[in-house]
Amino acid sequence: MSKTPVTAVFDIGKTNKKFFLFDQNLEEVYSTYTRLDPIPDEDGFPSEPVLPMRDWMIETFKKALAFPEFEIKKLNFSGHGASFVHLDELGEPATPLYDYLKPFPEELLERFYSENGGKMEFCRQTSSPPLAMLNSGLQLYFLKYAKPDQFEKIRYSLHLPQYLSFIFTGVMVSDYTSIGCHTGLWDFEKMDYHPWVKRENIENLLPPILPGDHLLTTKPELGGIPCGIGVHDSSGALLPYLRKKSGIFALLSTGTWAISINPFNKTVLSEDELQKDCLQFLSITGEPIKISRLFIGEEHKYQIDQMYSFWNLPQGTYKKLKFDSIWYEKIQHTSTKRIKFHYLKPEDYGLNKADSTDWQSFSEFTEAYYTFLHELTDIQIASLKLVLEGAPVTQLFVDGGFNANAIFLEMLRRKLPGVEIIPSDFPNGSALGAALLVNSSN
Template identity: 45%
Template sequence: MEPIPVIAVFDVGKTNKKLFLFDENYKIVFERTARFLETHDEDGDTCENLDSLRLSVFDSLREIIKHKEFDLKAINFSTYGASFVYVDEYGKPLTPLYNYLKPYPPELGRQFYNSYGDEAGFALETASPVLGNLNSGLQLYRLKYEQPDVFKKIKYALHLPQYMSYLISGQMVSDLTSIGCHTALWNFGKNNYHNWLKQENILLKMAPLHPADSVLTAEFPGNGYKVGIGLHDSSAALIPYLVSFNMPFVLISTGTWSISLNPFNQTPLTADELKHDCLNYLQYKGKPVKASRLFTGYEYEQQVKRIAAHFNQDEIRYRTIQFDPAVVAKLQNQPALKANEKDGELQKSAFEQRDLGAFTNDVEAYHQLMLDIIAQQTISTNYVLNGCTVKRIFVDGGFSKNSVFMHLLACAFPHLEVYAASMAQATAVGTALAIHQHWNSKPLPHDLIELKYYSGVQSEVV
């Protein structure tokens, strides 16, 4: 029996580290999930165990290469963002992999913005809301001033996907999907690194930029497979949609965060958009994607717990509640309650202010929660719709399976086609698709994504 041509994709999240083998039809033929114990940096803050991650990649590859039923054609990587590995001239990490949730020193932040412009103006230039260590460029700035001896030894600062690629290829490169995502490194107006990097002698620490769809040769023993340079996971998850649909669309990716992504909107960010948690990032072809985000998934979980406790119900019940237009009609006749906005940030719905005793039952309370969430979602999604004609909205992730959310979203955007989209492992598939031409002998597939249509007219509530 002929071995199956495959690509290996390492999909590294904060919690789960996954390995997938995809055949040429992008079907999963092998998968494995691992979790590693976190370690601590010199300040006692938790961080990724880089040694465990490195050894896991090597061990997994050795195992795959031994499998006679697979013909390994390529490898690629996607990981969470805002994480640098600082390597010396021999490729050895010089520091722990610092956690992007580590608090940023306020005085150092003030020093940075005093040197390079006010926060609002700088955020506009770099399409990066002020996020401390989540702006990975500021991690480099911090290292320079807090650990100057270590900084001098740095050959390159590699974002995590490119470090993983380096482990196999032996080549150090940078990638725009990591550089261009709220890092404070990229000047979107000039389409180049921001000038502060040169002034701080940091530009020399950035490895040469390579296209995200390019490949390198492998140094790790094997059979001549190609090595992708790695992708930021947010960009990777968008690729299956860019490959599958030509008509302009917005993707609402839902999970802990609900992120509205418009890869067809190239208008510059405004100060108001930045204030409301919008940003731009660069997709794998180098074009800007306008994005807005809400902490919706987290809020949903907290409020469902509150509803379940008040009405003495099991939380599992709310996974399958169906949309009831009569309940919504009743609720929409009630006086409106506006969400509190703190410092201009549009994050929480009005529901946390509501008295659960005012509802007849838990189904009514649940529909009100979804109405309040959709009110926030509509405002957030409209930020990426402005200035761009879009025909479709796709929703993937947890809320795509929520009947109440999907019907209400369709009502909120009756002039657009609204679809629930489902596909297994979108990030990993996108990571494989990015280098399709280098490993796959078949044409790009067009049946990757299953769609379910929701009509804002049919489900409209009067």
Template identity: 45%
Template sequence: MKIPVIAIFDIGKTNKKLFLFDEDYKIVFERSARFIETKDEDGDACENLESLRLSVFDSLHEVLRNKQFDIKAINFSTYGASLVYVDELGKPLAPLYNYLKAYPQALQNEFYATYGGEEAVAVKTASPVLGSLNSGMQFYRIKHEKPELFEKIKYALHLPQYMSSIITGKMHSDITSIGCHTNFWDFEKNDYHAWVYQEGLAQKLAPIFPGDGVMQSTFPSENYLTGVGLHDSSAALIPYIESFKEPFILLSTGTWCISLNPFNSQSLTKAELDKDCLCYLSYQGKPIKASRVFSGFEHEQEVKRIVEHFGTNAGKYKTIKLSLPTIQRYLPDQNLAAYFDGLPDDYFNFANTDLQGFVDDEEAYHNLIFTLVFKQYKSTQLVLKNTSVKRIFVDGGFSKNQIFMNLLAMVFPEIEVYAASMAQATSMGAAVAIHKHWNTKPLPTDMIALKLFVSPVKN
């Protein structure tokens, strides 16, 4: 008896994965690949689109040959801020330019001067000024620097939708990609921003297809129900939105620690944008206010410094437990949240701290986490205030860090703080988004494992 499954391609910057989920959302097959990057015409590193395309076909052929599985549906979740420019046959006309590619300052200045200034565009599109990380700016650049290429383009597809198109032969846009700091979407009027129409880009953006809808595939000969593909940050939120109806924040931790609040529909302010807030759109087209801080990267750099200074092993800090006597050296007499509220955002910067001042590596590490929780508190508050959030779910690397989780519970005493774990959240989200089309069972109640953290001290 074959196992009914959904195939999800999860395409990150580094790892490209294929997962098969059964009807209970358990992973029953996994395959991982890494590709050597290629270079664009300027010599900048970029994704190898052809390797990616062939890998999808190879992986699907492999699964089809496997007599254990019966593929019911296919979907994609990939990193965002990347456009594939295709002709009317869906073939790429240019490299997949890297979203970290330097953006010409003169062109950027010209764009914002034409369309009302940085602040006006940023507030309307919920997009901080990020150069190539605003995918709309990549397309604007093509039009102005490569007009011959621009003429040939039938559609500019975000990467998830390009991946879907190679299976379905159909070209669509998706709201989770359009709504993620692209400069394309006007959140006030719920349509493309006026500049997209004025520059003639709107007709080169494919029709929007619902994130919870499916199409028939053309690969290889059988018809598979196929989703339109989702932006990874939005996909990771879907299992939480489907599982919990009470207001919550998801704190997704990795290189960036992103606080996502699906229950905050207040318009972004200039002050919030200046502090790196933005809005995503959920797969149902609802705004999700988000703030982010670069804590995972800072943690990695500072642990290296601690290891070098004290001659310890980095692995030690993966399992280190909270020491109350150690952390109490840093705790104020007053409530921790009130203490943090009274400090400017840049008050703590561990990188400037002389490690000679610490008794040992554990004291230094506790202090590092204390400063990161300070930054996290300031960041999360931006999307938390004036909402009725009762729970914070933390997933990713910091959810396993006992010191971080205990301090977070301490600084949010009125809110339940949970470490949440789910196998492959972005892939799971892409599967759950089209659940009703392929799965006859109800959504399982145990998709997300939760562990409650309570403040270790009364403050």
């Protein structure tokens, strides 16, 4: 019996560690996953369990190599950003993989910004909103000055996706998509590492940068097969759309966060845009990609819970609603804002805000929900326009949780005339993007 040739991908998220096999048509033919408990770092804060993760990956891959029905032809990785694995001389982890939610000493952060032209100027140069540990490059500054004994042990620092590749190839590299995800490392004006990286001798810890479609080879005991260098998960999720369409489009990827991505927008980031959570990523070839972020999933969850509680309704009630133009016309002409947002700040986008929500002023749940989505899509469009201005598109793909919300989608269509709104989804998009990368290489 002939074996099916497949591409293997590890997709390492904070919660789930997944493994996929894709056939030659890039259809998923096998998957498995695990969850690993965090390990406290030296301060008792949860950290990524690097060694258990490495053991699981090697064991899982060796089992897959032995599958009688599949032959692994290529391997690649996607992983969450804002995470560094610091290695010693022997290539072993020298420190915990610090969680990006770990507190950053405020005094040290202020010192860093004062040394680098001030907070907002630094953020503008590096296209990185001020996010403390989420600016993963600053983790190295933190280690150098807050934990010098730990820092002394470090010989190499690899972004997580590239560490995953290193496990299987033994080759250390850096990658544009990881460097460019709000790390504070990259100067988007000079298109090089920011001067602080060189001044603090951090650059010496960072391996050479290779393009995202570069192929290495796994160690002989792991098959000796072509192997990618890994990709940042959000950048990987964009790739299926880039390969699918040749037209000019943007992607609104929804879930807890709504991420607006315009891969064709190369305009310079302003301080005003940064303050509205707009930033830039780097593509697999090192080109800037403009994105904006909005916490709409969590906002939706909060407001729905408020409505269900007020009207004593069961979970899932909103999913039964269909778009109704009569309701839309009615709430659209309400003169004042009526929903007080919990997480979002309409005023940040020049929109009016409500001081409180008077649920009693609504005739029923449907009116309240339509009003909420009307005001939510106003904010969403303001966030979208941050990446559309200067680089307009004709199509907007919407994937993730909100692509099944007919009311949300129809409101976007009516408020964005001239843009085709296309609900679309690539299941396991980050892993699929990683598979595409190694299959597009020569």
